[in-house]
Amino acid sequence: MPDVADDSAPKDSRFNPSRIPLSDAAQAIVADVRGQLLNYERYLHTRRRARRAADQERFDLMVRAIVCDLMHATLVDPQGWRHVSLSKRHSATDGVGAWFMTADRIKIIQWMASPEMRWLELEKGRHVPYFGGEQTRIRADWRLKVRMDEQGIGFEDIGHDPTLMGDPIVLKSEKVRKRAKSLPVPLGEPAESYRAEMLRINEALTQADIFCFPDSGRERDVGNRWMRRVFNNGRLDHGGRLYGGFWQGMSAELRVENIELSGEQVVSLDFGQCGVRIAYGIAGAQPPEGDLYCVPGLERFRDGVKMVLNSMLSSSEKLTRKPGGSAKHFTRHWSFRDIEERIFKHHHPIRDLCYTGLAWTLQYIESRIVIQAMLELLDKGISILPIHDCLLAPASTVTTVRETLMKSFKDITGVEGQITI
Numbered sequence: 001m002p003d004v005a006d007d008s009a010p011k012d013s014r015f016n017p018s019r020i021p022l023s024d025a026a027q028a029i030v031a032d033v034r035g036q037l038l039n040y041e042r043y044l045h046t047r048r049r050a051r052r053a054a055d056q057e058r059f060d061l062m063v064r065a066i067v068c069d070l071m072h073a074t075l076v077d078p079q080g081w082r083h084v085s086l087s088k089r090h091s092a093t094d095g096v097g098a099w100f101m102t103a104d105r106i107k108i109i110q111w112m113a114s115p116e117m118r119w120l121e122l123e124k125g126r127h128v129p130y131f132g133g134e135q136t137r138i139r140a141d142w143r144l145k146v147r148m149d150e151q152g153i154g155f156e157d158i159g160h161d162p163t164l165m166g167d168p169i170v171l172k173s174e175k176v177r178k179r180a181k182s183l184p185v186p187l188g189e190p191a192e193s194y195r196a197e198m199l200r201i202n203e204a205l206t207q208a209d210i211f212c213f214p215d216s217g218r219e220r221d222v223g224n225r226w227m228r229r230v231f232n233n234g235r236l237d238h239g240g241r242l243y244g245g246f247w248q249g250m251s252a253e254l255r256v257e258n259i260e261l262s263g264e265q266v267v268s269l270d271f272g273q274c275g276v277r278i279a280y281g282i283a284g285a286q287p288p289e290g291d292l293y294c295v296p297g298l299e300r301f302r303d304g305v306k307m308v309l310n311s312m313l314s315s316s317e318k319l320t321r322k323p324g325g326s327a328k329h330f331t332r333h334w335s336f337r338d339i340e341e342r343i344f345k346h347h348h349p350i351r352d353l354c355y356t357g358l359a360w361t362l363q364y365i366e367s368r369i370v371i372q373a374m375l376e377l378l379d380k381g382i383s384i385l386p387i388h389d390c391l392l393a394p395a396s397t398v399t400t401v402r403e404t405l406m407k408s409f410k411d412i413t414g415v416e417g418q419i420t421i
Contacts (some may be wrong), residue, residue: 001036005387009035012080013073013076013080014082014083014084015066015069015082015083015084015138016069016072016082017065017069017098017100017101017164018065018067018098018160018161018165018166019065019068019072019158019159019160019161019395020065020068020158020159020160020379021064021068021157021158021159022156022157022158022159023156023157023421025151025152025153025157026068026071026151026153026158028151028415029067029071029144029147029148029151029153030063030064030067030068030336032147032228033063033119033144034060034063034064034119036119036390037063037108037111037112037117038119039116039234040111040116041111045191046107046201047078050416051304053207057100058100058102058104059104061098062098062100062101062104062105063100063108065066065098065100065101065114066105066108066120066138067107067119067144067266068158069082069120070082070120070138070139070140070144070150071140071144071153071157071158072155072158072221073139073140074140074144074145074153075138075153075158075219075221076221078145079139080139081123081137081138081139082137082138082139083137084105084109084135084137084138085135085136085137086105086106086124086125086136087105088110093100093385095362098110098164100230100299104214109122109138109267110122110320111351113138113141114371117142118141118142118143119140119141119273120138120139120140120144121138121139121140121141122134122137122138122139123136123138124135125137129251130415134227138391138409145391149303153223154219155219155220155222155223156223158223159223160223160226162206163284164228164324165202165361166193166228166284167185167201167228168181168195168198168202168226168227168229169185169191169194169195169198169229169231170228170229170230170231171183171184171185171186171231171234171236172231172232172233172234172239173234174232174233174234175371180232182224183234189222190236194229194236194240196357197371198227198228198242200372200375200378201227201242201371201375201378202226202227204378205225205227206225206386207228208225208261208262208383208385208387209262209263209383209420210222210259210260210261210383211259211260211261212246212247212258212259212260213257213258213259213260214258215254215257215258220246220250221259221341222246223245223248224243224244224245225244225246226244226245226353227242227243227244227245227386228242228243228244229241229242229367229371230242230243231364232360233360235360237361237364238361238363238364239360239363239364239367239368240363240364240368241366241388242367242370242371242386242388244384247259247385247387247392248387252268255387255392256268256392259392260383261348261383261384261392261393261394262383262394263394264394264395264396265394265395265420266385266392266394266395266417267392267393267395267398268387268391268392268419268421269385269390269391269392269393269398269401269402269419269420269421270389270390270391270408270419270420271366271369271389271390271403271405271417271418271420272418272419272420273291273418274351274366274389274417275291275294275310275313275314275358275362275366275416276293276309276310276313276347276414277292277413277415277416278362278365279313279350279353279358279362279376279410280350280413280415281348281354281365281412281413281414282350282353282358282365282413283350283352283353284348284360284414285350286415287415288346289345292309292347293305293309295342295346295347296345296346297342298334298339298340298342298343299330300399300404301304301329301334303329304322304326304327304328304329304330304339305339305343307323307324307325307326307329307335308322308326308340309338309343309347311323311326312340312343312354312355313350313353313354313358313359313362314357314358314359314362315354315355315359316355316356316357317359318355319340319355319356321336321337322336322339322402323366327376331368346411351409365412365413366388366389367411369389369405369408369409369412369413369417370386370388370389370391370408372412373401373404373405373407373408375390375392376398376407376408377391377393377397377404378382379403380400380404382397382400382401384401398421402419402421403419405419406419
């Protein structure tokens, strides 16, 4: 399965209202902004009477969330933006992610961006016909950056309120024009069991002893540990991979070089030939011995065979040519039909699964394997970090983690897995 890309060039993120100040320094900045906003409101004479207690609480929580997320964005990338909805049509939960983020957020953000305040920069979104447009963006302005420098704000000064992290189970629709919408998660099983598993995993990640060395002068937010299990196509048996956690955005090399878990350097344990082995399990057959991408007659072209075979399993339509990027791994005289024929001959037990659009099902089974192994390892007191079909584990636990992964693979698929360390 493909690795995730390095995030050495951070991308603009969506506004996260769960961030809270952990230190006196961060709390002081939040209190300063809050006080200035209340003074600005009195200056504008926009209120005739004091807020009710519940309204004042919402106001304070909004200010806290906006200031803390802007500070976090600055730590990730001093020029980084946060996307936020300023539309009154969006309710608090679906527009900006927390119950207290009411329509009052619009004036708070606008006041903070005013020439008199300059706490944040505001770049308003715009609608582009036929293309959907761009959402409003905000980032820290000079006044907030100066206060952060004065107080020495770092990642350790900003945390999360777990009650505002949202549902760890996410259900996405089928993609339309390359975009998928979030759907309500069905009540009852299996969602309740999936949610309980993720809450347990997230609680363990919260307690884990994780350290990450800076790379190229850039610090990682080791507090970014909350994970979500994302299902696709409106189905709870499609996809199901785990997303989130600062380590997922790092390259494979940086992970093993820079991350320490439970005071030890981590080791990466990856499933090899995962999709093909799972397909054999679905077919109720045992895979041939050895490297499954080493097909008789095509031994010299292993990398190309890997791309073609996985494309054949993933595609819902019959391929008529070599999939993109694979042609360079074969010599010219090999036609796609010749390659396909040799693959079918070697892997005839899974021939009928090819061209049936198995990709999402393979990901779902892979996610079940990883989660079962993670839960068993947590029972043994071993901290691990997941990356799709891979686990990062403390070096001293490699044998136990490998055995647990192999057991989980065999339990769920009925065939032996392969682990690369």
